[in-house]
Amino acid sequence: MSKSEKKVASYAIIGFGKIGQALARAFARNGIEVSIATTRDPESFASAAAAIGPGIIPTTLAEAVKADVIFLAVHFESHPDVAKALPSWQGKTIVDVTNAYGVPPEKMGGLPSARFVAQAFTGGKLVKGFNHLVAAILDQDPAVHGGRRVVFLASDDDGAAAEIGALAESLGFAPVKLGGLSEGGLLVQAHGNSWGKLIFQDLVKFD
Ligand SMILES: NC(=O)c1ccc[n+]([C@@H]2O[C@H](COP(=O)([O-])OP(=O)(O)OC[C@H]3O[C@@H](n4cnc5c(N)ncnc54)[C@H](OP(=O)(O)O)[C@@H]3O)[C@@H](O)[C@H]2O)c1
Numbered sequence: 001m002s003k004s005e006k007k008v009a010s011y012a013i014i015g016f017g018k019i020g021q022a023l024a025r026a027f028a029r030n031g032i033e034v035s036i037a038t039t040r041d042p043e044s045f046a047s048a049a050a051a052i053g054p055g056i057i058p059t060t061l062a063e064a065v066k067a068d069v070i071f072l073a074v075h076f077e078s079h080p081d082v083a084k085a086l087p088s089w090q091g092k093t094i095v096d097v098t099n100a101y102g103v104p105p106e107k108m109g110g111l112p113s114a115r116f117v118a119q120a121f122t123g124g125k126l127v128k129g130f131n132h133l134v135a136a137i138l139d140q141d142p143a144v145h146g147g148r149r150v151v152f153l154a155s156d157d158d159g160a161a162a163e164i165g166a167l168a169e170s171l172g173f174a175p176v177k178l179g180g181l182s183e184g185g186l187l188v189q190a191h192g193n194s195w196g197k198l199i200f201q202d203l204v205k206f207d
Pocket residue numbers: 014015016017018019020037038039040061072073074075076078081082097098099100130131132133134135136
């Protein structure tokens with residue numbers, strides 16, 4: 001297969017609240033199509049999707065999870081319900097945008113939240129990312145004063161981190177890879193009632 005024939009990945013965002021809509025706007029700004037799904041009938045948020053852009057496709061959860069890359073933009077507590085949508089997540093990349101703030105560590109078996117989430121998505125490759133900024137900032141054009149707003153990415157799968165890094169670039173952000181979920185990734189995960197050190201750090205990279 002030549003480079004020009006390379007299969008284009010398909011994208012979906014699960015959750016269309018504050019973060020889901022901010023992500024959808026980033027896709028729309030860059031003309032990249034993305035499906036969106038919640039627990040509701042897609043008709044109920046079709047006009048909100050159309051207001052963001054023609055490439056924002058409202059659909060059902062069952063349809064949305066057919067995408068190659070799935071952004072998890074639901075509350076941490078809802079991730080098992082999303083995970084149940086497929087018996088296996090083999091071949092898929094899940095971008096975990098959740099913040100498990102206030103969740104007692106013992107409820108996650110002492111694991112970093114992203115590793116706990118990863119366990120639910122059997123067979124999938126998980127990248128923690130796009131979660132360190134408040135929605136009102138993530139929502140803005142990441143081109144800032146000639147630089148690009150930073151998003152942090154962490155994954156135990158280097159290939160998946162590279163894939164989401166390339167997508168982040170296409171969305172106009174400057175990705176910074178932090179390494180594995182239990183190492184650098186801890187900087188962007190909430191632990192009980194405290195935040196990882198990089199959460200809320202609104203940084204801009206100048207090339
Ligand atoms: N808000 C922020 O500034 C911010 C910043 C960084 C990270 N985050 C994280 O991002 C996640 C989303 O936060 P948010 O502020 O966007 O929340 P939100 O505004 O309450 O939106 C949550 C969305 O998830 C959907 N949803 C809930 N359960 C679902 C399920 N089982 N399947 C599919 N969709 C489901 C909801 O739709 P329906 O209930 O209508 O189906 C809604 O569209 C959270 O984990 C949060 O910690 C938030």
